[in-house]
Amino acid sequence: METSDHISDKKIVEQIIATGDMELFHILYDRYVDKVYRKCLLLTKDKEVSKDLTHDILIKVFLNLSKLKKITNFSLWVHSITYNHCIDYLRRKNKIKHEDYDEALFENITEEEIEREQQELKELRLSELEVVFEQLNQEERLILLMRYKDGLSIKAIAKAFGVGESAVKMRLKRSRDHLAALLTKINSQA
């Protein structure tokens, strides 16, 4: 007999959509709750807020299951709901600011150039990253996680933030620069 561990997300989602059986959602809950909670915790650094955000995100996931037309990557879909919900939360808390900037300066930056820039940080150690990550603001944490932890494209990040691609490139560059500056600071203190 097939145990729940071996049933794919896709199959479970299909069964929930067909039967409306909430019991099956327990399996998906167990698979994703820590992933969602940890992402919220990385962003907010607040256990209570992360718990509330995770609660709302998982409810949103369940309520939107029937809208999932093609279940190609359920995990990615959950991540995108998580990020969208966190962006909304940070906006409500005024942690994401709308700033004026010269778009022309950033619109011609290619993905290759961004990749090259990140090479400057290739020597980054996990222990260092853990320290400096805490010192970044929430928007910087969010955009760096989307890009470097989950590998989202500039286009996907722009869509999630509801801004243009050049705005994302600018925010990414600024976040990386801040990260590099913090690293220099802790290394000079060591």
Place this chain on the structure above:
Amino acid sequence: MREQFKKLEPKEHAPAELKKEVFDSLETLKLIADVVDLFTAKFVVSETELTSMFGADFEDIRDVDKNLEEKK
């Protein structure tokens, strides 16, 4: 850099009580949806029943109106 970001993950687990809270909320939402369904379904049925019950009277009223118009 990407490698280190991938490893960046808190060790904490989601609080155990969260599961009950999520499923309680889902039950409540389901109950609300059922009540709304029940109300809207009942309302449509009641309205249909009322229309068919008083259908004849409505016809009569229309006839009266028509007769009044003709007399004018």
